[in-house]
Amino acid sequence: MRAGQGVLDELYERLRAYEGRVAATAGVGKDLVNEAMIRHWCEAMGDTHPAYSGPGAVAPPAMLQAWTMGGLSGHTDRSGAYDELSGLLDEAGYTSVVATDCEQEYLRPLRPGDRITFDAVIEAVSERKTTKLGTGYFVTTRMDVRAQGEPAGTHRFRILKYAPANPKPKPKREGTGAGTGVAKGATLRSRPVVNRDNAGFWEGVAAHRLLIQRCTACGSLRFPWLPGCNVCGSPAWDTVEASGEGTVFSHVVMHHPPFPAFSENGEGGPYAVALIELAEGVRMVSNVIGVPCDKVGVGMPVRLEFLRADPELVLPVFRGSEG
Numbered sequence: 001m002r003a004g005q006g007v008l009d010e011l012y013e014r015l016r017a018y019e020g021r022v023a024a025t026a027g028v029g030k031d032l033v034n035e036a037m038i039r040h041w042c043e044a045m046g047d048t049h050p051a052y053s054g055p056g057a058v059a060p061p062a063m064l065q066a067w068t069m070g071g072l073s074g075h076t077d078r079s080g081a082y083d084e085l086s087g088l089l090d091e092a093g094y095t096s097v098v099a100t101d102c103e104q105e106y107l108r109p110l111r112p113g114d115r116i117t118f119d120a121v122i123e124a125v126s127e128r129k130t131t132k133l134g135t136g137y138f139v140t141t142r143m144d145v146r147a148q149g150e151p152a153g154t155h156r157f158r159i160l161k162y163a164p165a166n167p168k169p170k171p172k173r174e175g176t177g178a179g180t181g182v183a184k185g186a187t188l189r190s191r192p193v194v195n196r197d198n199a200g201f202w203e204g205v206a207a208h209r210l211l212i213q214r215c216t217a218c219g220s221l222r223f224p225w226l227p228g229c230n231v232c233g234s235p236a237w238d239t240v241e242a243s244g245e246g247t248v249f250s251h252v253v254m255h256h257p258p259f260p261a262f263s264e265n266g267e268g269g270p271y272a273v274a275l276i277e278l279a280e281g282v283r284m285v286s287n288v289i290g291v292p293c294d295k296v297g298v299g300m301p302v303r304l305e306f307l308r309a310d311p312e313l314v315l316p317v318f319r320g321s322e323g
């Protein structure tokens with residue numbers, strides 16, 4: 001799809017006409033601000049700040065949007081304007097969407113018992129932008145949140161509606177699959193996220209070594225890799241190489257959706273995902289191979305192997321043995 005500049009500018013003019021239009025009106029929070037949701041949030045976030053519990057507690061400010069969310073049963077207060085805007089972009093080929101950022105402003109603390117109402121407007125539509133993901137338009141929605149009708153905060157939410165850059169066909173495996181248990185033409189496994197905290201782990205895997213972090217202050221082993229010790233807090237560490245012996249601590253068998261790259265025969269059959277307890281005492285999530293999925297069980301002894309999943313990816317997996 002290639003449209004001339006004039007056509008695109010015309011689209012921008014049509015999109016811009018939605019700036020200031022209502023995206024949601026007279027929304028009402030499904031629950032009053034309440035201690036149970038505050039506690040669940042704090043537990044999920046690991047936030048133990050004393051202001052959020054006990055007598056006189058306030059809600060964590062960052063929960064602002066939570067009080068406006070529709071949950072699984074959805075919203076009934078959306079306006080047509082946002083859907084129309086989205087439809088215009090879809091028709092023009094900008095069919096993909098990614099949330100890019102959110103900004104919040106807090107005007108007063110929220111406390112258990114506060115009744116939340118909110119309105120949202122389409123605040124801004126950007127000119128056409130080209131990003132690494134593709135070309136499209138940023139759409140900013142501003143939600144004004146009130147408690148008992150008084151301003152409590154604003155929540156700005158930005159998405160990019162875009163046409164993917166050079167949509168590529170899905171990567172294909174190379175080779176015939178002979179000896180690898182991988183069918184020709186299967187899609188590849190997703191790539192692990194490698195960052196500065198775990199790069200050493202993946203370097204070890206590439207060299208067929210399973211490395212466990214060890215705190216050099218207190219000697220605790222830890223997995224997965226983290227920047228600090230979860231026992232004593234020390235940032236100092238070295239590694240020990242796992243012997244490769246382990247047992248299945250817990251497991252699930254994945255049936256759906258079928259994903260050929262994960263199944264041993266490359267045809268999308270079920271595969272076992274297990275929490276392996278290594279002989280050294282730490283646990284890691286991996287796959288159990290070499291035994292039918294229905295034979296994988298808690299306590300099964302397993303042994304480390306390195307699987308070349310595709311030309312660019314080596315993964316630690318564990319081979320089980322029946323009986």
Ligand code: ZN
Nearest residue numbers: 215218229232
């Ligand atoms: Zn430590």
